[in-house]
Amino acid sequence: MSIRLCQECCQWVFTRDDRCPDCQDALPETINPEDTDTRFRTLVGEVRGRMGHVRVARRKLPADGVFYETANGLFFLPYQTVTKRRLVEQSAASPMWTLAAVFWSPLMFLAPFLKRRELREKDFLENEPIRLSKEDLQLLPDFLSRVSGSFFLPLRDIRAITRKRGQWIIDRSIGPAITIQPIADDPFTQEMQQFLATRL
Numbered sequence: 001m002s003i004r005l006c007q008e009c010c011q012w013v014f015t016r017d018d019r020c021p022d023c024q025d026a027l028p029e030t031i032n033p034e035d036t037d038t039r040f041r042t043l044v045g046e047v048r049g050r051m052g053h054v055r056v057a058r059r060k061l062p063a064d065g066v067f068y069e070t071a072n073g074l075f076f077l078p079y080q081t082v083t084k085r086r087l088v089e090q091s092a093a094s095p096m097w098t099l100a101a102v103f104w105s106p107l108m109f110l111a112p113f114l115k116r117r118e119l120r121e122k123d124f125l126e127n128e129p130i131r132l133s134k135e136d137l138q139l140l141p142d143f144l145s146r147v148s149g150s151f152f153l154p155l156r157d158i159r160a161i162t163r164k165r166g167q168w169i170i171d172r173s174i175g176p177a178i179t180i181q182p183i184a185d186d187p188f189t190q191e192m193q194q195f196l197a198t199r200l
């Protein structure tokens with residue numbers, strides 16, 4: 001089982017016997033992103049704008065990302081994982097005092113006051129949105145083959161979108177329904193209502 005891009009379903013999937021679990025297409029281990037760009041640009045169509053930050057209910061693939069509306073459907077671009085180096089405060093007990101405290105227990109009571117505080121650099125893994133400026137917006141289709149976990153839902157494959165307890169459930173003609181939830185107080189809900197009223 002590995003994560004591969006299904007060009008037919010426009011989504012990254014966990015393969016079953018090297019095939020897409022949704023459409024059963026055989027998926028090659030690697031693809032050259034440049035070979036798919038023209039096709040995906042035509043399929044996705046003109047990018048109309050950002051709808052908001054959402055969490056997709058799924059495991060193993062990136063869940064948090066940004067939804068975009070395009071001329072031909074809905075596009076999900078996951079956050080990217082980046083390494084951030086930050087200064088953190090750490091207590092650093094002097095080895096001499098620690099040793100002395102082991103041999104003479106009354107020093108143990110003093111130990112918390114004898115600890116030095118110092119700043120150290122530490123690496124953290126963080127998820128952050130891929131920022132697309134207005135000028136870069138039309139590059140969105142190119143991310144489909146380059147960012148694992150991204151997907152595109154063509155309008156023709158969306159059967160229905162319903163809202164249930166703050167979540168949105170997207171029924172597709174291929175594969176299981178996709179459940180998404182807006183992150184925090186994002187304007188996503190208004191954008192989705194607008195999409196439903198004008199596009200479906």
Ligand SMILES: [Zn+2]
Binds near residue numbers: 021024
């Ligand atoms: Zn597929």
